[in-house]
Amino acid sequence: MRVALVATYELGRQPFGLASPAAWLRRAGMDVACLDLSRQPFDAGVAEADLVAFHLPMHTATRLAVPVIKRVRRLNPGVRLCAYGLYAPLNGELLRSVGVDHVLGGEFEADLVRLATEVSTGGTGFAPAPGLPRLELMPPWRAGLPPLDRYAALQQGAVRKVVAYTEASRGCKHACRHCPVVPVYGGRFRVVSPEVVMADVAAQVEQGAEHVTFGDPDFFNGVGHAMRVVDGIARRFPGLTYDVTIKVEHLVAHADLLSRLRETGCLFVTSAVESFDDSILRRLEKGHTRDDIARAAALCRTAGLTLAPTFVAFTPWTTLDGYRGMLAEIEALDLVEQVAPIQLALRLLVTAGSRLRELEDLRGWIGPFDRELLVYPWRHPDPRVDRMADEVTALVGRRLTASRRDVFDVVVTCANEGRMPPPAVSTGARRRAEVPYLNEPWYC
Incomplete structure (x- = not known):
């Protein structure tokens, strides 16, 4: 029984979403091949799988993935095709x-094994397990994927490090x-046992991570x-560094743990700040305020952690003054070097299944679902904001190799219609060489 697992793009990471189910399928006796199209050319041989x-x-x-799915179906009209992961059920009809x-949605490994087993016996009655199962995960099988040094690296000044990727929880x-x-998860999350996380990290360290x-x-x-996970990893692999994603409200609520993160090797924390506008934050139900963002930034700085904020720069509720205010806040909090330039241009995505469609004041601004873009497109009630979004996107796209400071200054000038504003009062900017970052910073 031949199974091909295919990934198209995972932010420059070696795909955990292939390696984990591959281990399950191999344990069940399946012949498994993995194909990561972000690093490997399309192989027509995948269509020969069952x-x-x-x-x-x-x-x-x-x-x-959509054009690849069509291509595989053309190459082998009889092959069984499956889509799994967060965006699969959201776009199930398409x-x-x-x-x-x-x-299949979340917690998919056991269902993939059941599906493969059914296909191997010629069955046609497969249905995924109801609800969100609790799985006992096993260490992923990564031997079928390109080596780690072909993926995004950690950059800190002149130092470049090979990066591993793992998950200690899902949902x-x-x-x-x-x-x-x-x-997909509906407010639930599932932990991965510390032993499995440790085994996965150890295997990747052995491969050079x-x-x-x-x-x-x-x-x-x-x-x-x-904390049990990072304490254990720090004991076994002293000198190994890591990064995590943590909500602003959790950074504030667990301020006492930030120094322990740093002591166990954490270099930076990605956090979905999204906006400095409290009215937008309430609409998104982010659970934090503008003041919380400033508090989190100060706490991270005190603990010696780099805060890497992400933003939804353009929303239907963004104003031109609000966008300029976002740039001013980034400057005032000394975050310019810590914000990937693409974050200054990101536009709110209203995807299938999104809770955003519950908002009354959004309904008049969005169009029908776009099957090519996989979103409900929206237009801002102030056309100047849409023009600004387009201009900033173009500016960032033309400066992929420029420094973050240079791109930021160009965006600020654009946002202020060619006039540089007075410099914001900051607490002492960090030099770029001090700021660690992953060199494939796309978050969408």
Whole structure:
């Protein structure tokens, strides 16, 4: 029984979403091949498998997968096709229309084994397990993927490190309106046992990893579990560094743990700040305020952690003054070097299944679902904001190799219609060489 697992794009990371189910399928006796199209050319041989499954963890990955799904279906009209991951159930109707037979959401490993077993026996009655199962995960099988040094690296000044990727938990106990985790996990999360996380990290260290990215939607969803994981890794691999993603409200609530993160090797914390506008933050149900952001930034700085904020720079409620205010806040909080330039241009995505569509004041601004873009497109009630978004996107896109400071200054000038504003009062900017970052900083 031949199974091909395919990924299209996972932020420059070696795909956990292939490696984990590959281990399960191999344990069940399946012949498994993995194909990561972000690092490998398309191989028509995947269409010769009995089952081809596409991992769709994000919006970009799903858009890239659709033409590949069509291509595989043309090459082998009889092959069973599956899509799994966060964006699969959100786009289930569209995926089935382009040839997908089975759609799985979160916690998919056991269902993939059941599906493969059914395909191997010629069965046609497969149905995924109801609800959100609790799985006992095993260490992923990564031997079928390109080596780690072909993926995004950690950069800090002149130092470049090979990066591992793992997950200590999946899902999220929060319900931010715009988050794709929410429709699938519904405020629930699942932990991965510390032993499995440790085994996965150890295997990647053996392959040359010097830094670990934890891909949990929020590392502090289960804060006790999270600290057990990093304490154990620090004891076994002293000198190994890592980064995590943590909500602003958790950074503030667990301020006493930030120094322990630093002591165990944490270099930076990604946090979905999204906006400095409290009215927008309330609409998104982020659970933090503008004041909380400033507090989190100060706490991280005191603990010796780099805060790497992400933003939804343009929303239907963004004003020109609000956008300029966002730039001024980034400057005032000394975050310019810590914000990837693409974050200054990101536009709110209203995807299938999004809780954003519950908002009354959004309904008049969005159009019908776009099957090519996989979003409900929206137009701002002030056309000047849309023009600004387009201009900033173009400015950032033309300056992919420029310094963050240079790009930021160009965006500020654009936002102020060619006039540089008076310099903001800051607390002493960090030099770029001090700021660690992953060199493939796209978050969509």
